[in-house]
Amino acid sequence: MDKNRLFVDLHVIQTVPPSCINRDDTGSPKTAIYGGTTRARVSSQAWKHAMREYFKEVMTEEELSKRSKRVVGLLAEEIQKLNSGLNGEKLAIDALTKAGLKVKIDEKKGKKAELDALFFISSAQIQALAQLAVDGCEEKESFKKALKDIPGFEIALFGRMVAADPSLNYDAASQVAHSISTHAVHSEYDYFTAVDDLAPEDNAGAGHLGTVEFNSSTLYRYATVNVSELKKWVKNPEQIVRVFAEAFIYAMPTGKQNTFANRTVPDAVYITIREDQPVNFSGAFEEAVMSRNGYSKASIERIQEYAEKSYRNFVEIPTYALGTGEGIERLCVTKSVKENLETLENCVRELLDKAGEAE
Numbered sequence: 001m002d003k004n005r006l007f008v009d010l011h012v013i014q015t016v017p018p019s020c021i022n023r024d025d026t027g028s029p030k031t032a033i034y035g036g037t038t039r040a041r042v043s044s045q046a047w048k049h050a051m052r053e054y055f056k057e058v059m060t061e062e063e064l065s066k067r068s069k070r071v072v073g074l075l076a077e078e079i080q081k082l083n084s085g086l087n088g089e090k091l092a093i094d095a096l097t098k099a100g101l102k103v104k105i106d107e108k109k110g111k112k113a114e115l116d117a118l119f120f121i122s123s124a125q126i127q128a129l130a131q132l133a134v135d136g137c138e139e140k141e142s143f144k145k146a147l148k149d150i151p152g153f154e155i156a157l158f159g160r161m162v163a164a165d166p167s168l169n170y171d172a173a174s175q176v177a178h179s180i181s182t183h184a185v186h187s188e189y190d191y192f193t194a195v196d197d198l199a200p201e202d203n204a205g206a207g208h209l210g211t212v213e214f215n216s217s218t219l220y221r222y223a224t225v226n227v228s229e230l231k232k233w234v235k236n237p238e239q240i241v242r243v244f245a246e247a248f249i250y251a252m253p254t255g256k257q258n259t260f261a262n263r264t265v266p267d268a269v270y271i272t273i274r275e276d277q278p279v280n281f282s283g284a285f286e287e288a289v290m291s292r293n294g295y296s297k298a299s300i301e302r303i304q305e306y307a308e309k310s311y312r313n314f315v316e317i318p319t320y321a322l323g324t325g326e327g328i329e330r331l332c333v334t335k336s337v338k339e340n341l342e343t344l345e346n347c348v349r350e351l352l353d354k355a356g357e358a359e
Contacts, residue, residue: 006228006351007278008241008344009318010248011270012221013182013299013325018190019262020214021255022046028213029187035286037184040217042253044176047221048158050251051176051244055154058243065122065154069114072096072103074121078130089113091133099129099143100165120160122152144168153240156233157225173230174223174244175278181217182285182299189213212259218267218295220285220303223248224278227348238349242341245271249337267296268325270303270332271340272318273347279315281306300327307331320347 020029022042032041055064066074075095076088093103093113102116128146137143147168151160159172189211196207225244231237249269257263272279284306289298308330311317321332322340335343 004228004355005275005277006226006348006355007274008225008227008245008348009272009274009278009280010221010223010245011272011281011303012249012266013218013268013296013303014179014221014264014266015218015294015296016040016216016264017260017262018188018214018216019256019260020212021253021257021262023255029215031185031187032178032180034180034282035288037288038186039183039288040181040185040215040219042179042219042221044178046253046255047179047248047251048176050253051247052154054247054251055243058246059153062123063153065120065152067118067120069116069118071101071115071119071121071126072113074126075129075133078126079133082130082134086134092129095129095133095143098138098140099147100140100168101147101162102164117163119162120155120158121147122150122155124150124152151233153234153243156230157240157244170233171229173227173233174225176248177222177280177282179219179221180282180285181295182220182302183218183289183291183295185215185217187213187215212256214256214260218289218299220282220299221248222280222282224280226278227352231352237352238345241348242345245344246337246341266325268300268303268328269323269337269340270307270328271322271344273320273344273351274316274318275351276316279310281310297327300325304328304330319351320344 022030024030030041030043031038072089072092075092079086079091080088096103103113104116106112106114125147129143132142132146151170155170157174160170162168191211193206194208199207225241227237227241230240234240249266252263281303284302289295291298322343323332323334324337324340
């Protein structure tokens, strides 16, 4: 077994009341067929976006990255911060073109210069490109190197794909699964009306009629971080793992949140630090949980049973196991999320230090 392997797995059981936090193209809550029954589903993209919004609350602006077609404007602003007398947009277009990206002029937006596709770029990369542009650098490789170096923790975690130039790609150090309900679900419809406050008194009708589709569910959520991969690109991987875990536990997509006020916290969190491979426990729910007295308790019991079976038959017992919430005491000693996040950071640091000493 490769002793440089180090993974942090996050397993969350979370109950969500009537809600529509992630919709498909028809406005219906997303679903999936799993184990022969229809389950509620929240896409990984929706939860990752929520996590990136959470990062904004706990990280500095300089540590964050941006995904946008409007990188020309960002770079132009940075160039003019360094030298206000320069034509920032012209130099920005030139710098990005030298770096291998395609810039187009959108006539519909007043000849606004934009990239032809979304691009994920860190604050440090913007600053490096701006400095090269201000210095009058002509070497294309220098601009390309500026876009490859110092990716920022978000790019390191979630990866970057550049169809125009694969050399600028990053493999994601994290994976986030689509969340699914541990049980079968059936969508319901809310028929609603809105009253016109200024309607005449003799007009008893509603000003607006409509329906919104929703469901409620107990979700199994899973994510994993390849710490060894993350270490290649960030100086403080243990801190980034902690921030990732905190965001995964607390962030929530905001679809129809004003309508349903569905913001909840997990019922249980199980964190493992593994040195063999990541392990997703969704198989615990291939057979849908059946209950008339709630799904949370039964779902946590399923996690315990499935984890113990997996450890007996297929994979190693985790190097460290941390938990929060009632019902998972067989797998670990449970503590508060805050205590477990502190322990997680310390354990990852300890294992990375040991690996460094062994090299």
